[in-house]
Amino acid sequence: xxxxxxxxxxxxxxxxxxxxxxxxxxxxxxxxxxxxxxxxxxxxxxxxxxxxxxxxxxxxxxxxxxxxxxxxxxxxxxxxxxxxxxxxxxxxxxxxxxxxxxxxxxxxxxxxxxxxxxxxxxxxxxxxxxxxxxxxxxxxxxxxxxxxxxxxxxxxxxxxxxxxxxxxxxxxxxxxx
Amino acid sequence: xxxxxxxxxxxxxxxxxxxxxxxxxxxxxxxxxxxxxxxxxxxxxxxxxxxxxxxxxxxxxxxxxxxxxxxxxxxxxxxxxxxxxxxxxxxxxxxxxxxxxxxxxxxxx
Numbered sequence: 347x348x349x350x351x352x353x354x355x356x357x358x359x360x361x362x363x364x365x366x367x368x369x370x371x372x373x374x375x376x377x378x379x380x381x382x383x384x385x386x387x388x389x390x391x392x393x394x395x396x397x398x399x400x401x402x403x404x405x406x407x408x409x410x411x412x413x414x415x416x417x418x419x420x421x422x423x424x425x426x427x428x429x430x431x432x433x434x435x436x437x438x439x440x441x442x443x444x445x446x447x448x449x450x451x452x453x454x455x456x457x458x459x460x461x462x463x464x465x466x467x468x469x470x471x472x473x474x475x476x477x478x479x480x481x482x483x484x485x486x487x488x489x490x491x492x493x494x495x496x497x498x499x500x501x502x503x504x505x506x507x508x509x510x511x512x513x514x515x516x517x518x519x520x521x522x523x
Numbered sequence: 524x525x526x527x528x529x530x531x532x533x534x535x536x537x538x539x540x541x542x543x544x545x546x547x548x549x550x551x552x553x554x555x556x557x558x559x560x561x562x563x564x565x566x567x568x569x570x571x572x573x574x575x576x577x578x579x580x581x582x583x584x585x586x587x588x589x590x591x592x593x594x595x596x597x598x599x600x601x602x603x604x605x606x607x608x609x610x611x612x613x614x615x616x617x618x619x620x621x622x623x624x625x626x627x628x629x630x631x632x
Contacts, residue, residue, distance in 0.1 A: 390538075390603040390613035423597065485612055518601045519535040 349458030356472045359453045361446035364436040369444045377410035378470040384459040386417040387435050388426035391517035392462045394484045403443045413443035418454035419521040464515035478513030526557045529582040536578035536601040538613045549620045570596035577602030
Protein backbone atom coordinates (compact mmCIF):
# COMPACT_ATOMS: atom_id res chain seq x y z
CA UNK A 347 0.00 0.00 0.00
CA UNK A 348 1.28 3.44 -0.93
CA UNK A 349 2.34 5.98 1.71
CA UNK A 350 0.81 8.64 -0.49
CA UNK A 351 -2.97 8.85 -0.44
CA UNK A 352 -5.34 10.14 -3.08
CA UNK A 353 -5.08 13.94 -3.34
CA UNK A 354 -1.81 14.07 -1.41
CA UNK A 355 0.79 16.42 -2.94
CA UNK A 356 3.82 14.84 -4.57
CA UNK A 357 6.92 14.38 -2.45
CA UNK A 358 9.81 16.16 -4.12
CA UNK A 359 13.24 14.62 -4.65
CA UNK A 360 16.51 15.24 -6.43
CA UNK A 361 17.93 12.19 -8.19
CA UNK A 362 20.57 11.56 -10.87
CA UNK A 363 19.23 10.79 -14.31
CA UNK A 364 20.68 8.47 -16.94
CA UNK A 365 20.93 11.50 -19.24
CA UNK A 366 23.55 13.05 -16.93
CA UNK A 367 21.34 15.60 -15.15
CA UNK A 368 19.92 15.74 -11.64
CA UNK A 369 16.14 15.80 -11.76
CA UNK A 370 13.65 17.26 -9.32
CA UNK A 371 9.88 17.20 -9.67
CA UNK A 372 9.91 20.96 -9.07
CA UNK A 373 11.84 21.62 -12.26
CA UNK A 374 10.04 24.13 -14.41
CA UNK A 375 10.63 22.26 -17.68
CA UNK A 376 8.63 19.22 -16.57
CA UNK A 377 5.05 19.06 -17.82
CA UNK A 378 2.06 19.95 -15.68
CA UNK A 379 1.00 16.29 -15.34
CA UNK A 380 3.65 14.09 -13.75
CA UNK A 381 3.68 10.31 -14.05
CA UNK A 382 6.18 8.89 -11.55
CA UNK A 383 6.89 5.21 -12.28
CA UNK A 384 8.95 2.95 -10.04
CA UNK A 385 10.53 0.40 -12.35
CA UNK A 386 13.87 -1.24 -13.08
CA UNK A 387 15.89 -3.02 -15.75
CA UNK A 388 15.73 -6.67 -14.74
CA UNK A 389 12.09 -7.38 -13.89
CA UNK A 390 10.13 -9.11 -16.68
CA UNK A 391 7.00 -7.14 -15.75
CA UNK A 392 8.90 -3.86 -16.04
CA UNK A 393 10.27 -5.02 -19.39
CA UNK A 394 6.81 -6.05 -20.58
CA UNK A 395 5.44 -2.54 -20.04
CA UNK A 396 8.52 -0.56 -21.12
CA UNK A 397 7.44 0.04 -24.72
CA UNK A 398 3.97 1.07 -23.56
CA UNK A 399 5.49 3.66 -21.21
CA UNK A 400 7.42 5.11 -24.15
CA UNK A 401 4.16 5.27 -26.14
CA UNK A 402 2.31 6.96 -23.28
CA UNK A 403 4.99 9.66 -23.03
CA UNK A 404 4.90 10.16 -26.79
CA UNK A 405 1.09 10.27 -26.94
CA UNK A 406 0.61 12.78 -24.13
CA UNK A 407 3.74 14.92 -24.37
CA UNK A 408 1.84 17.68 -26.17
CA UNK A 409 -0.75 17.60 -23.38
CA UNK A 410 1.91 18.35 -20.79
CA UNK A 411 2.69 14.88 -19.47
CA UNK A 412 6.15 14.13 -18.10
CA UNK A 413 7.08 10.53 -17.29
CA UNK A 414 9.71 10.20 -14.59
CA UNK A 415 10.85 6.59 -14.18
CA UNK A 416 12.81 5.64 -11.05
CA UNK A 417 14.77 2.51 -10.21
CA UNK A 418 15.23 1.96 -6.47
CA UNK A 419 16.48 -1.63 -6.53
CA UNK A 420 19.51 -2.87 -4.59
CA UNK A 421 22.11 -2.78 -7.36
CA UNK A 422 24.57 -4.91 -5.40
CA UNK A 423 22.27 -7.92 -5.38
CA UNK A 424 20.80 -7.02 -8.77
CA UNK A 425 23.73 -5.64 -10.83
CA UNK A 426 21.43 -5.57 -13.88
CA UNK A 427 19.83 -2.57 -12.15
CA UNK A 428 23.05 -0.62 -11.53
CA UNK A 429 23.28 2.96 -12.73
CA UNK A 430 25.65 2.10 -15.62
CA UNK A 431 23.22 -0.64 -16.74
CA UNK A 432 20.34 1.84 -16.48
CA UNK A 433 22.26 4.18 -18.78
CA UNK A 434 22.72 1.33 -21.25
CA UNK A 435 18.99 0.52 -21.17
CA UNK A 436 18.11 4.18 -21.70
CA UNK A 437 20.27 4.23 -24.80
CA UNK A 438 19.10 0.86 -26.15
CA UNK A 439 15.42 1.72 -25.80
CA UNK A 440 15.79 5.42 -26.65
CA UNK A 441 13.76 6.39 -23.60
CA UNK A 442 11.85 9.62 -24.19
CA UNK A 443 11.62 10.30 -20.45
CA UNK A 444 13.89 10.72 -17.43
CA UNK A 445 15.21 7.49 -15.86
CA UNK A 446 16.46 8.14 -12.32
CA UNK A 447 18.50 6.13 -9.85
CA UNK A 448 17.25 6.11 -6.25
CA UNK A 449 20.34 4.48 -4.78
CA UNK A 450 19.43 5.12 -1.12
CA UNK A 451 15.84 3.88 -1.76
CA UNK A 452 14.55 6.88 0.20
CA UNK A 453 12.23 8.02 -2.59
CA UNK A 454 10.61 4.59 -2.95
CA UNK A 455 10.11 4.51 0.81
CA UNK A 456 8.63 8.03 0.89
CA UNK A 457 6.16 7.08 -1.83
CA UNK A 458 5.50 3.67 -0.33
CA UNK A 459 6.19 1.98 -3.65
CA UNK A 460 6.40 -1.80 -3.49
CA UNK A 461 6.43 -3.14 -7.04
CA UNK A 462 8.03 -2.59 -10.41
CA UNK A 463 6.32 -1.13 -12.26
CA UNK A 464 4.12 0.96 -9.98
CA UNK A 465 2.80 4.33 -11.11
CA UNK A 466 1.80 7.56 -9.35
CA UNK A 467 -0.02 10.14 -11.49
CA UNK A 468 -0.16 13.77 -10.31
CA UNK A 469 -2.43 16.47 -11.68
CA UNK A 470 -1.55 20.02 -12.73
CA UNK A 471 -1.29 21.22 -9.13
CA UNK A 472 0.74 18.19 -8.04
CA UNK A 473 -1.95 16.14 -6.30
CA UNK A 474 -2.03 12.36 -6.56
CA UNK A 475 -4.94 11.28 -8.75
CA UNK A 476 -4.08 7.67 -9.66
CA UNK A 477 -1.80 5.00 -8.23
CA UNK A 478 -1.24 1.40 -9.28
CA UNK A 479 -0.77 -0.54 -12.50
CA UNK A 480 -0.56 0.65 -16.11
CA UNK A 481 -3.20 -1.53 -17.74
CA UNK A 482 -4.82 -4.94 -17.32
CA UNK A 483 -2.61 -7.16 -19.49
CA UNK A 484 1.14 -7.25 -18.97
CA UNK A 485 1.67 -10.07 -21.40
CA UNK A 486 -0.16 -8.92 -24.50
CA UNK A 487 -0.68 -5.28 -25.35
CA UNK A 488 -3.16 -6.21 -28.09
CA UNK A 489 -5.43 -7.81 -25.50
CA UNK A 490 -5.52 -4.89 -23.06
CA UNK A 491 -9.11 -4.09 -22.09
CA UNK A 492 -8.59 -1.34 -19.50
CA UNK A 493 -5.89 1.28 -19.92
CA UNK A 494 -5.87 2.58 -16.35
CA UNK A 495 -3.11 5.14 -16.77
CA UNK A 496 -4.28 6.46 -20.12
CA UNK A 497 -7.87 6.71 -18.86
CA UNK A 498 -6.65 8.65 -15.82
CA UNK A 499 -4.53 11.00 -17.96
CA UNK A 500 -7.47 11.60 -20.32
CA UNK A 501 -9.65 12.49 -17.33
CA UNK A 502 -7.10 15.00 -16.05
CA UNK A 503 -6.73 16.57 -19.48
CA UNK A 504 -10.49 17.05 -19.68
CA UNK A 505 -10.51 18.67 -16.24
CA UNK A 506 -12.03 15.74 -14.37
CA UNK A 507 -10.81 13.37 -11.71
CA UNK A 508 -10.18 9.77 -12.88
CA UNK A 509 -13.00 7.28 -12.24
CA UNK A 510 -10.50 4.63 -11.15
CA UNK A 511 -8.04 6.10 -8.69
CA UNK A 512 -6.25 3.03 -7.35
CA UNK A 513 -5.38 -0.47 -8.60
CA UNK A 514 -3.01 -3.16 -7.39
CA UNK A 515 0.41 -2.79 -8.98
CA UNK A 516 1.41 -6.03 -10.72
CA UNK A 517 5.11 -6.81 -10.92
CA UNK A 518 8.28 -7.73 -9.10
CA UNK A 519 8.88 -6.49 -5.59
CA UNK A 520 11.33 -3.65 -5.12
CA UNK A 521 14.61 -5.21 -4.04
CA UNK A 522 15.38 -3.60 -0.69
CA UNK A 523 18.91 -3.25 0.64
CA UNK B 524 1.87 -40.91 -20.51
CA UNK B 525 2.33 -39.05 -17.28
CA UNK B 526 4.65 -36.04 -17.22
CA UNK B 527 6.48 -34.99 -14.08
CA UNK B 528 6.49 -31.25 -13.60
CA UNK B 529 8.16 -29.34 -10.79
CA UNK B 530 7.43 -25.65 -10.41
CA UNK B 531 9.68 -23.75 -8.02
CA UNK B 532 8.39 -20.33 -7.02
CA UNK B 533 8.60 -17.50 -4.53
CA UNK B 534 5.80 -15.53 -2.92
CA UNK B 535 7.05 -12.12 -4.04
CA UNK B 536 6.48 -12.63 -7.74
CA UNK B 537 2.96 -12.93 -9.18
CA UNK B 538 3.90 -15.39 -11.95
CA UNK B 539 3.39 -18.76 -10.24
CA UNK B 540 -0.40 -19.07 -10.46
CA UNK B 541 -0.77 -17.86 -14.06
CA UNK B 542 2.11 -20.13 -15.10
CA UNK B 543 0.50 -23.12 -13.40
CA UNK B 544 -2.80 -22.25 -15.04
CA UNK B 545 -1.11 -22.12 -18.46
CA UNK B 546 0.63 -25.46 -17.97
CA UNK B 547 -2.65 -27.11 -16.92
CA UNK B 548 -4.44 -25.52 -19.86
CA UNK B 549 -1.92 -26.93 -22.34
CA UNK B 550 -1.97 -30.39 -20.72
CA UNK B 551 -5.77 -30.43 -20.84
CA UNK B 552 -5.80 -29.37 -24.48
CA UNK B 553 -3.38 -32.19 -25.32
CA UNK B 554 -5.24 -34.67 -23.15
CA UNK B 555 -2.12 -35.52 -21.19
CA UNK B 556 -1.93 -36.41 -17.54
CA UNK B 557 0.71 -35.03 -15.25
CA UNK B 558 2.17 -35.14 -11.83
CA UNK B 559 2.68 -31.50 -10.87
CA UNK B 560 4.61 -30.61 -7.75
CA UNK B 561 5.52 -27.17 -6.49
CA UNK B 562 8.11 -25.89 -4.05
CA UNK B 563 8.17 -22.50 -2.34
CA UNK B 564 11.58 -20.84 -2.04
CA UNK B 565 12.04 -18.46 0.88
CA UNK B 566 15.75 -17.60 0.99
CA UNK B 567 18.92 -17.55 -1.09
CA UNK B 568 20.21 -20.77 0.47
CA UNK B 569 17.16 -22.65 -0.79
CA UNK B 570 17.41 -20.86 -4.14
CA UNK B 571 20.93 -22.16 -4.64
CA UNK B 572 20.08 -25.64 -3.37
CA UNK B 573 17.20 -26.07 -5.81
CA UNK B 574 18.81 -24.15 -8.72
CA UNK B 575 16.08 -21.55 -8.58
CA UNK B 576 16.77 -18.84 -11.13
CA UNK B 577 13.52 -16.96 -10.69
CA UNK B 578 9.83 -17.52 -10.14
CA UNK B 579 8.70 -19.74 -11.70
CA UNK B 580 11.58 -22.11 -12.45
CA UNK B 581 10.02 -25.07 -14.23
CA UNK B 582 11.39 -28.58 -14.61
CA UNK B 583 9.64 -30.97 -17.01
CA UNK B 584 10.74 -34.56 -16.51
CA UNK B 585 13.81 -33.18 -14.77
CA UNK B 586 14.79 -30.81 -17.57
CA UNK B 587 14.63 -27.08 -16.96
CA UNK B 588 12.20 -25.24 -19.23
CA UNK B 589 14.21 -22.68 -21.23
CA UNK B 590 17.36 -23.63 -19.43
CA UNK B 591 19.60 -20.79 -18.33
CA UNK B 592 23.21 -21.40 -17.43
CA UNK B 593 24.00 -19.32 -14.36
CA UNK B 594 25.46 -19.45 -10.90
CA UNK B 595 23.26 -16.62 -9.66
CA UNK B 596 20.39 -17.81 -7.48
CA UNK B 597 18.21 -15.13 -5.84
CA UNK B 598 15.11 -16.17 -3.97
CA UNK B 599 13.16 -12.99 -4.73
CA UNK B 600 13.79 -12.95 -8.48
CA UNK B 601 11.10 -13.19 -11.14
CA UNK B 602 11.93 -15.45 -14.10
CA UNK B 603 12.02 -14.00 -17.58
CA UNK B 604 10.97 -16.17 -20.52
CA UNK B 605 11.12 -15.59 -24.25
CA UNK B 606 7.79 -14.69 -25.74
CA UNK B 607 6.12 -16.27 -28.76
CA UNK B 608 7.39 -14.29 -31.69
CA UNK B 609 9.41 -11.52 -30.13
CA UNK B 610 10.17 -10.05 -26.73
CA UNK B 611 10.19 -11.23 -23.15
CA UNK B 612 7.51 -12.36 -20.75
CA UNK B 613 7.11 -13.32 -17.08
CA UNK B 614 5.23 -16.44 -18.23
CA UNK B 615 6.31 -19.52 -20.20
CA UNK B 616 5.30 -19.54 -23.84
CA UNK B 617 2.21 -21.62 -24.56
CA UNK B 618 3.61 -22.57 -27.95
CA UNK B 619 6.83 -23.89 -26.41
CA UNK B 620 4.94 -25.85 -23.77
CA UNK B 621 2.83 -27.48 -26.50
CA UNK B 622 6.00 -28.38 -28.43
CA UNK B 623 7.68 -29.93 -25.38
CA UNK B 624 4.65 -31.88 -24.18
CA UNK B 625 3.86 -33.09 -27.70
CA UNK B 626 7.42 -34.29 -28.17
CA UNK B 627 7.38 -36.10 -24.83
CA UNK B 628 4.09 -37.76 -25.75
CA UNK B 629 5.45 -38.82 -29.14
CA UNK B 630 8.65 -40.25 -27.66
CA UNK B 631 6.63 -42.36 -25.31
CA UNK B 632 4.52 -44.00 -28.03
